[in-house]
Amino acid sequence: MQTIQEYVEANKQRFLDELFDLLRLPSVSADPKFKGDVEKTAAFVAEKLKEAGADNVEICQTAGYPIVYGEKIIDPALPTVLTYGHYDVQPADPYELWDTPPFEPTIRDGKIYARGSADDKGQFYMHVKAFEYMMKNNALPCNIKFMIEGEEEVGSINLGNFVKENKEKLKADVIVISDTSMISLETPSLETGLRGLSYVEVEVTGPNRDLHSGVYGGAVANPATILAKLIASLHDEHNHIAIPGFYDDVVELTQEERDELNKAPFEIEAYQEDLGIQEVWGEEGYSTIERTGTRPTLEVNGIWGGYIGEGAKTVLPSKAYAKISMRLVPNQNSQRITDLFKKHFEAIAPDCVKVEVKPHHGGEPVVTPTDSIAYKAAEKALTETFGIKPIPTRGGGSIPIVALFEEVLGLKTVLLGFGLNSDNLHSPNEKYGVENYLKGISTIPLFHKYYAELNK
Ligand code: BES
Ligand code: MN
Ligand code: MN
Numbered sequence: 001m002q003t004i005q006e007y008v009e010a011n012k013q014r015f016l017d018e019l020f021d022l023l024r025l026p027s028v029s030a031d032p033k034f035k036g037d038v039e040k041t042a043a044f045v046a047e048k049l050k051e052a053g054a055d056n057v058e059i060c061q062t063a064g065y066p067i068v069y070g071e072k073i074i075d076p077a078l079p080t081v082l083t084y085g086h087y088d089v090q091p092a093d094p095y096e097l098w099d100t101p102p103f104e105p106t107i108r109d110g111k112i113y114a115r116g117s118a119d120d121k122g123q124f125y126m127h128v129k130a131f132e133y134m135m136k137n138n139a140l141p142c143n144i145k146f147m148i149e150g151e152e153e154v155g156s157i158n159l160g161n162f163v164k165e166n167k168e169k170l171k172a173d174v175i176v177i178s179d180t181s182m183i184s185l186e187t188p189s190l191e192t193g194l195r196g197l198s199y200v201e202v203e204v205t206g207p208n209r210d211l212h213s214g215v216y217g218g219a220v221a222n223p224a225t226i227l228a229k230l231i232a233s234l235h236d237e238h239n240h241i242a243i244p245g246f247y248d249d250v251v252e253l254t255q256e257e258r259d260e261l262n263k264a265p266f267e268i269e270a271y272q273e274d275l276g277i278q279e280v281w282g283e284e285g286y287s288t289i290e291r292t293g294t295r296p297t298l299e300v301n302g303i304w305g306g307y308i309g310e311g312a313k314t315v316l317p318s319k320a321y322a323k324i325s326m327r328l329v330p331n332q333n334s335q336r337i338t339d340l341f342k343k344h345f346e347a348i349a350p351d352c353v354k355v356e357v358k359p360h361h362g363g364e365p366v367v368t369p370t371d372s373i374a375y376k377a378a379e380k381a382l383t384e385t386f387g388i389k390p391i392p393t394r395g396g397g398s399i400p401i402v403a404l405f406e407e408v409l410g411l412k413t414v415l416l417g418f419g420l421n422s423d424n425l426h427s428p429n430e431k432y433g434v435e436n437y438l439k440g441i442s443t444i445p446l447f448h449k450y451y452a453e454l455n456k
Helices: 004-024 032-052 121-136 159-165 223-232 255-262 268-275 288-293 334-348 373-386 401-409 434-455
Strands: 055-060 067-072 080-086 106-108 111-113 143-149 174-177 189-191 196-205 297-305 319-328 354-363 391-393 413-415 431-433
Touching: 004 032, 004 111, 004 121, 004 434, 032 055, 032 067, 032 121, 080 121, 111 434, 121 143, 121 434, 159 401, 174 373, 174 401, 189 373, 189 413, 196 223, 196 334, 223 297, 223 319, 255 288, 319 334, 334 354, 373 413, 373 434, 401 413, 431 434
Parallel strands: 080 143, 080 174, 174 413, 189 391
Antiparallel strands: 055 067, 067 143, 106 111, 111 431, 196 319, 196 354, 297 319
16 A cells, blocks of 8 residues: 555656646636536546546536536445535636736646636645545545535536535535635645625616717716715725624624734735735724634725727716625625615715616625534644644635535535635636645545544
């Protein structure tokens, strides 16, 4: 029997080659242009699960993109780990900002550059390779199920129904997900929370058509100006969100919990330098770690209207638009927050314009336990790989399905992420460290081993 280290050492080139094949498939779920490629990616994942030794591999069709399922049940009396991941990726636009093409993976300075390298292909594929090792070496200590979906980046629209309709198939004891970040390879960490999300689009309409800005300007409200004012009013002078009732359900952390989170190593100068900013910004009274992990936020994701083409056009636009997202923390509820936003935004709009608020997808916040067997197993596994005990952190991102897993399947999740916040997720030049990938593959079998052992 080979140890996992020996196996990784002997197979690392193949592990990279296979990941590269996966990364070459542009599985962008948001853009219908890539429909064929997204479907090919599902087939690729199914094939790799089969090759690794999974049984009952299925490409489960949904109203949208399919969910790939596979399992290995070695003994119904043993615990079952359900591994979740997503094979879809964010759009790669704007392509011109990439140093190398997003779907032609390349290694530079020990990092794999490609769309989806960290989010989430490079991360879920570690589980497939770790599973291959456990199968080949008779080292699978528990049952394992895989559910890899293709719509995470568009809000997991069909996964909720799939989970509700397949409770028996998905029966397990814990969910493990590698789709989050750790602090660094020197300071491993485990995310113990994900924020929820409310996403809305607003449309502000002024006159019934675009107007000559000289003939009508100054006499008719410009929807772009009004939208800018409305948006600016959503934060007060302390950078608190100024929507009445917005904070009502927010659970404040105890001073002890805050101190604990703030102990995580964080260099504000390095953070500012990396981002090319002079100074950080945010809600008064909270540290950067708290602002991104434990506090709700409101961000404009896009704003447009009027003429944005080459040269100048003197026009007073009829319409202006914005996409706005709010990140939520326990115990905020995305439907309630979306309703509050809509009510407030409509109330503050002046009579010279009409506003419409259109809700998009949402998701609920979660905090995952740190006193569970699964958390302890993850902690032990990371400690063994990295030689230092991982620290618990709160992540700023969202994986909306995690709250639903808890609600529908009654299962808790372990966020065993190996990415870094600086991996440029959703940005040009997304990357994932070769070392993160290989260390992830080495750590996962240890997680399963300790999870099975601690369950005895
Ligand atoms: N993997 C990310 C979420 C993430 C990233 C969590 C880093 C923690 C640390 C996931 O793919 C993602 O991007 N989620 C979206 C939400 C979705 C509804 C589009 C997000 O957070 O914006
Ligand atoms: Mn992801
Ligand atoms: Mn993502």
